[in-house]
């Protein structure tokens with residue numbers, strides 16, 4: 001789907017997204033375990049980018065669990081950027097796209113992409129993996145989380161709004177392959193089935209460049 005559609009949808013829902021999803025309470029121990037492994041792998045005193053930071057809830061989580069980190073956020077929705085700046089004043093948050101990140105080469109020790117590749121079809125993952133590799137220092141870490149599966153799902157209503165949005169499911173195999181084609185080594189991945197009211201299975205990939 002086009003960047004304009006994604007941007008417009010998240011601009012529309014930004015305030016309600018921030019209100020309805022203020023923290024990581026919706027994440028299962030499975031996902032939070034992947035974040036904990038990422039924090040351990042990266043170590044202290046790192047500069048870390050939350051790529052597709054949305055309204056900033058993972059920035060606040062990372063600030064709590066890794067207080068020595070210097071945090072940056074980027075998101076293509078200016079509405080989400082405004083919400084993230086409000087809840088994460090300790091972070092530098094700017095507008096930008098995952099496939100054209102507004103940062104210098106090797107600027108970061110690690111990048112988190114938490115449910116931000118979910119509006120990118122599989123054939124767009126390679127460009128994003130290339131940008132993640134470019135902004136990471138050699139040996140840097142990435143953690144991506146996403147809904148697992150194949151195909152696309154149209155979203156016409158979410159967070160109390162009528163929307164025109166498409167979500168693309170990915171697998172750890174396709175995400176891992178995109179990363180490895182760009183020079184990353186996958187260090188861990190995992191998939192769990194849907195639980196509670198979830199429609200989809202959830203997955204993560206941890207990798208190092």
Ligand SMILES: C[S@@+](CC[C@H](N)C(=O)[O-])C[C@H]1O[C@@H](n2cnc3c(N)ncnc32)[C@H](O)[C@@H]1O
Nearest residue numbers: 010052053054075076077080097098114115116
């Ligand atoms: C489902 S939200 C997740 C936000 C946040 N990571 C969280 O977990 O709450 C997806 C976010 O990714 C952003 N996004 C999607 N595709 C993007 C892209 N290609 N470049 C930058 N941001 C993108 C959207 O604007 C939105 O804020």
